[in-house]
Amino acid sequence: MSVRMAPPLPLIFLLMIHGVSSADWGVSYSPSHICALKDSSVIMSCTYKYPTGYQIKNMFWTKGPLQEGVEPPDLSEDPEYSQRLQYLGDKQQNCTIRLSHVTLKDSHKYYFRFTTDKDKWIGKPGVTFTVTDLQVESPERVTEGDSVRLTCKSSCTLTDRATFIWYRNSQLVTERRDRNNELLLQSVRREDAGRYSCAVHGHNHTSPAVELNVMYPPKSVSVSISPSGEIVSGDSVTLICSSDSNPPAEISWFKGGTFVGSGRIYSISKISSDDSGEYKCRSRNQHGEKYSDAVTLNVMYPPRSVSVLINGSGEIVSGDSVTLICSSDSNPPALNFSWFKENESSAVGSGQSFSALQSGRFYCQAHNQHGSQRSDAVTVTVKDAPKSVSVSISPSGEIVSGDSVTLICSSDSNPPALNFSWFKGGTFVGSGRIYKISKISSDDSGEYKCRSINEHGEKYSDAVTLNVMYPPRNVSVLINGSGEIVSGDSVTLICSSDSNPPALNFSWFKENENSAVGSGQSFSALQSGRFYCQAHNQHGSQRSDAVTVTVKERLVILYMSIGVVCGAAVVLTMLLVWRSRIKKRNDTLESQVKKMSLVMMNQSRPHPDRSQASDVESNEPVYENITMNRSRPHHTRRQASDVELTEPVYENLTYVMKEP
The missing domain is CATH 2.60.40.10 (Immunoglobulins)
Structure with a gap:
């Protein structure tokens, strides 16, 4: 539709003068309101008319707002439009243009203006052009199972019929739901959660993504163990609870049925066997809870x-x-x-x-x-009789007379032997595990053994020998002969001693002389004197008593021998005479004694039974035990052959009267 601008009064007057009406001028736009998607290309359809006989000098598109008395700019000369604006019309009736890659800043009123050789015209009210983007409208939070409606919205109603498409996490949602610009999710699932965006089919523009947050209770709760594999005491072990839930769940840990910790991760430093067992986690949010399967920690x-x-x-x-x-x-x-x-x-x-x-x-x-x-350790006790019985000697080594010696009896038995006996040879000498000899002597030498006894039996030790060492003793000199020798001969003296070990060192001395006169066990004496020996071993020495050796000259010996023989003959003769006299006197004395006895017997009391050979009853006492003490004759030496003999004298004559 085209709107003709009312010409100013001078122009109206001019038109009236020339017979031109305003109906001959006009610009029509189809449509007059355009809503286009950002980044799309838009065609603004336009037709215009002008009086017959006029010639078009110039035409262009401009945008508002228009200012009174100011020539509007040509968009084709605007750098923001020059590359995007394409004139599709002609210089007669069509004034259509295409605007590419529209942006939100392109939202304005656009006008077509043309100039003839006689007049100018601008088509009002122009085209209202709005550029819109897309926005996804969705609820902030939904719960699994809810019905959800997502709407793809624009700031104006798109002029062209649009087919909307949907993306979840940049992936096309192929199924179409409900209305053209709406996406209906019935019984929403957790898999439906994600970032949703919308676009118009055939256009590159995509709306910003909107997060659809689907709330749901924990699902797929599981426990993983790190490190995996064998767990050894002292290791550090981590249990991780995995859970799919929205909103995120609170995690609790249980060993068996006992709460042990919280948080998605449960760590055990320096694990021990006490930590072995079954573990599980519990995932809980406001929509529900769920336990994992149990996992076993085998430490x-x-x-x-x-x-x-x-x-x-x-x-x-x-x-x-x-x-x-x-x-x-x-x-x-x-x-x-x-x-x-x-x-x-x-x-x-x-x-x-x-x-x-x-x-x-x-x-x-x-x-x-x-x-x-x-x-x-535990103790095993074997009950047995004594064994390994042995004797030890203290001190070990050489034993010398006068030492203190200890014999110790050792025995292996169970129960321990408490009865010990000691034997020297076969003779019992003591008891107790220790047998002590103070100031040992050679008499203590010999073989010793001990006997060990317990309730299971007895055993003797092997014999040990005590060999007591002592210095020489009982040292004496043996004279090989009479001890009297003739001048020029010699007499052998032999030294004997008792010692252990035997004396091997002998010294000979002459009495009253300090220096030794010989050595060795035997000694040949050549001169008169008193000699002794001294025996030595490593433990000491002892000397003998002295013996006398007499050396005589040969002539003296001859004279002495003759004198001895003569003297012996004289003495023998005198003895024979003396013996004869003694015998005669003794006979006389005995006769007198007998007579005296008879007299005494007759004087004693009568004996009732006496009537013997002579039938004479005698009352004389009977004397017995008559002892005569004969005095020894005195010899007076005058000369070799003169011997004075005297009669024996009897003294102290004693008699004892025996009662009848």
Whole structure:
């Protein structure tokens, strides 16, 4: 539709003068209101007319607002339009144009103006041109299951019939819903959530995306473990709860049925076997809650709490055995066990059980691929008779007379032997585990052994020898002969002694002389004198008593021998005479004594039974035990052959009267 501008009064007057009416002028626009989509191309259809006989000099499009008395600008000369504006009409009736890539700033009133050789004309009221963009209208928040309507809106109604298309997350939504510019989502699902935008089919312009926020309770709740694979005691482990929910859910963690923490991530630093178990998370928002499936934390750890169980009392009799069983707590279970005797480095057995045959303290060591641990030791007691009985001597080494010596009896038995006896040879000498000899002497030398006794039996030790060392003693000199020698000969003196070890060093001395006169066990004496020897060993020395050696000259010996023989003959003769006289006197004395006895017997009281050979009753006493003391004759030496003999004198004659 074209609107002719009312010419000013001078122009009307001019037209009236020339016979031209306003009906001969006009501009028509179809349509007069255009709503175009941003970035689209718009055709403004236009026709015009002018009086016959007029010639078109110039034509162009301009935009408002128009100012009175000011020539409007030609859009084809405007840099903002020059590249986008295309004139499609002619210079007779068609004034159509195309405007490409329209923008929101292009929204104005547009007019067509032309000039003839006689007059000018502008077509009012022009074309009202509005450029619009697209906006998606949707509810801010919806809940899963609701019906949702999304509307693609523009600021004006598009002039051209438009086919709307929809995008979700930049992906075309192929199905068409309800009205042309609306998208209806019935029973909305969480999968329908996303960024929605709309566009007009055939146009590049797309509306800004609008987020459709679909609320729904937690779904697909699961737990993942990091690191995956085997978990060993001491590791750091993280549990992650994954949950699909809107709005995001609050996460809680449970071990078994016990709450242990919150948050999407549950971390365990330095995990231990106590942390083993089943874990699950709970995802909860205002629309509901859901638990994950349980996951199991199986914490591997080396053996611990290793202990030994004694199958029985732990006391056995020699020859029997006791079974020890090793138990441990480990993951995986220990399959490798070693047995040790305390204070010994080498294993004495393997396997979970062990048969102990001897006394001692035993422990086990349990192993798995993550480590090992040993148990405390347990005591196995084997009851047996004494064995390994032995004697030790203190001090060891050489024993010297006067030392203090201790014999100690050692015995291996269970129960320990409390009864110890000591024997020298086969003779009992003492009791107790320790036998002590103070100031030992050579008499203590010999073989000793001890006997150990407990309730299960007895055993003797091997014999040990006490060899007591002592210095020489009982040193004496033996004279090989009479000790009297003739001048020029010699007599052998032999030194003997008792010592341990035997004396090997002998020294000979002459009495009253300081220097030794000889050495060795024997000594040849050549001169008169008193000689002694001194015996030595490493423990001391002792000297003998002195012996006399007499050396005589040969002539003196001859004279002495003759004198001795003569003297012996004289003495023998005198003895024979003296003996004869003595015998005669003794006979006389005995006769007198007998007579005196008879007299005394007759004087004593009568004997009732006496009537013997002479039938004479005698009352004389009877004397017995008559003792005669004969004085020794005195010899007076005058000369070699003169011997004065005297009669024997009897003195102290005593008699005892015996009662009848």
